[in-house]
Amino acid sequence: xxxxxxxxxxxxxxxxxxxxxxxxxxxxxxxxxxxxxxxxxxxxxxxxxxxxxxxxxxxxxxxxxxxxxxxxxxxxxxxxxxxxxxxxxxxxxxxxxxxxxxxxxxxxxxxxxxxxxxxxxxxxxxxxxxxxxxxxxxxxxxxxxxxxxxxxxxxxxxxxxxxxxxxxxxxxxxxxxxxxxxxxxxxxxxxxxxxxxxxxxxxxxxxxxxxxxxxxxxxxxxxxxxxxxxxxxxxxxxxxxxxxxxxxxxxxxxxxxxxxxxxxxxxxxxxxxxxxxxxxxxxxxxxxxxxxxxxxxxxxxxxxxxxxxxxxxxxxxxxxxxxxxxxxxxxxxxxxxxxxx
Numbered sequence: 338x339x340x341x342x343x344x345x346x347x348x349x350x351x352x353x354x355x356x357x358x359x360x361x362x363x364x365x366x367x368x369x370x371x372x373x374x375x376x377x378x379x380x381x382x383x384x385x386x387x388x389x390x391x392x393x394x395x396x397x398x399x400x401x402x403x404x405x406x407x408x409x410x411x412x413x414x415x416x417x418x419x420x421x422x423x424x425x426x427x428x429x430x431x432x433x434x435x436x437x438x439x440x441x442x443x444x445x446x447x448x449x450x451x452x453x454x455x456x457x458x459x460x461x462x463x464x465x466x467x468x469x470x471x472x473x474x475x476x477x478x479x480x481x482x483x484x485x486x487x488x489x490x491x492x493x494x495x496x497x498x499x500x501x502x503x504x505x506x507x508x509x510x511x512x513x514x515x516x517x518x519x520x521x522x523x524x525x526x527x528x529x530x531x532x533x534x535x536x537x538x539x540x541x542x543x544x545x546x547x548x549x550x551x552x553x554x555x556x557x558x559x560x561x562x563x564x565x566x567x568x569x570x571x572x573x574x575x576x577x578x579x580x581x582x583x584x585x586x587x588x589x590x591x592x593x594x595x596x597x598x599x600x601x602x603x604x605x606x607x608x609x610x611x612x613x614x615x616x617x618x619x620x621x622x623x624x625x626x627x628x629x630x631x632x633x634x635x636x637x638x639x640x641x642x643x644x645x646x647x648x649x650x651x652x653x654x655x656x657x658x659x660x661x662x663x664x665x666x667x668x669x670x671x672x673x674x675x676x677x678x
Contacts, residue, residue, distance in 0.1 A: 342561075360374040498536055498537060
């Protein structure tokens with residue numbers, strides 16, 4: 338199975354990762370089953386293979402649940418630590434009705450120790466700052482995270498990108514601030530404290546904005562880009578139908594691209610991906626992931642999945658090589674619309 342390196346070649350991972358959040362948080366709650374998720378994790382690790390931390394990237398965070406997602410993954414890591422590359426995050430606290438940032442150095446260190454216990458591992462491969470605390474200089478937070486590397490609790494550090502999903506596009510003929518300008522400013526600051534190995538940001542056929550400035554910044558510095566939501570929150574799989582509705586606890590119930598009107602308007606994206614996929618004997622989801630992989634060796638897509646079938650199918654996208662014709666067809670697809678368009 339293909340491997341990719343991030344962090345100037347220091348970290349080796351499978352070409353396609355697994356976002357574990359949907360197993361415990363933010364997506365259809367009635368379909369979250371612990372034992373089914375454990376089977377999914379095992380199937381994903383089998384699909385990629387491992388060895389000394391070079392297996393499938395399992396992406397989680399202490400706030401997912403909160404805490405229950407790490408506990409779930411820990412059940413599998415206890416048996417198969419060498420098959421997985423473990424990525425978790427700190428810096429956000431989830432309450433019943435709100436989420437707040439906490440970047441205080443003391444808290445970061447306690448959060449890491451707690452994550453290590455829940456994950457049942459001695460070392461976290463990639464420890465990411467979920468969000469910067471506006472009340473704490475990011476250099477202080479990053480410095481505390483660097484101390485975790487020195488202590489052997491963490492192998493490398495990453496930063497999650499900031500950028501409002503609902504940012505309006507500039508009017509025709511006008512330019513506006515880049516979606517990831519704030520993230521790049523943060524990256525420039527923390528790089529002065531300790532090297533960044535990876536940045537996690539949304540990247541998909543329907544949200545390609547990271548290609549403009551963020552990915553070039555990463556490539557120039559040997560920093561990996563973990564492509565979050567590479568399947569457009571499930572839309573690009575072609576399995577969702579306009580007007581199907583979502584459970585109240587599902588984040589898509591409030592997402593501006595998942596109204597019945599917008600799902601219908603964005604169907605050409607799925608049709609185009611299906612046309613490309615059929616030429617490779619693949620699914621639309623695999624074509625969407627292959628497009629992300631084609632953006633460069635520094636990019637690792639991290640699709641979410643709850644079921645064994647989807648995790649194995651997603652991993653199989655690493656074997657697909659899109660042609661110039663395929664990439665040109667995908668580039669010509671209409672941009673995704675949201676309720677603000």
